[in-house]
Amino acid sequence: DTAVSQTPKYLVTQMGNDKSIKCEQNLGHDTMYWYKQDSKKFLKIMFSYNNKELIINETVPNRFSPKSPDKAHLNLHINSLELGDSAVYFCASSQGRGRAYNEQFFGPGTRLTVL
Amino acid sequence: QKEVEQDPGPLSVPEGAIVSLNCTYSNSAFQYFMWYRQYSRKGPELLMYTYSSGNKEDGRFTAQVDKSSKYISLFIRDSQPSDSATYLCAMTNPNYGGATNKLIFGTGTLLAVQP
Secondary structure (H helix, E strand, C coil), X not given: CCCEEEECCEEEECCCCCEEEEEEECCCCCEEEEEXXXXXXXXXXXXXXXXXXXXEXXXXXXXXXXXXXXXXXXXEEECCCCHHHCXXXXXXXXXXXXXXXXXXXXXXXXXXXXX | CCCXXXXXCCEEEECCCCEEEEEEECCCCCCEEEEEEECCCCCCEEEEEEECCEEEXXXXXXXXXXXXXXXXXXXXXXXXXXXXXXXXXXXECCCCCCCCCCCEECCCEEEEEEC
16 A cells, blocks of 8 residues: 555656646645655755645745645645756655654655656 | 755665765754665655664664764665665754754765675
């Protein structure tokens, strides 16, 4: 059973298009995250949701809009794609908020290539 | 200067060698320290985590934290070809009641264990 799943796994698109990435977790966690990993493997948090509430919103262009329909799902919509958006996007989840530390479980990633 | 610095490698060692991976950081508020392993084209998976200073051992892996020097290490004994992966250090400053679990990652060290 896949704990954190993402679709699609690969996404190749043209500049200016709008695309969405979906994430689902079956771990019963209440916090979900989006990370971006660039070509140098640097992994940086973009957003975090706890029980459908946005709790972390890093300095990310407005073209990126997360949406959490329920606590098991977190989607990422990207408008007007740019070349610099090419990266691997990881979804992650963890249990709890307001605790000292919670292990984050990562999905397999979505490799986005903007041409 | 990045908050967390990590030598990107690549680091190539023969099978059976002891591997030492390191990160330095600048934020003295960090209290939780993690090592994630990421195989090629996969999501990161948590390998070890430690709280504050000290050592933690798990099988062939030992994590060390020296908060006075702002330096953390991961040692792998009797390294195996299956250990070949990118190793990412991560750390966090617990912020009770706020946006917790914002992990700050190093850029990762690519390790290759040669049979």
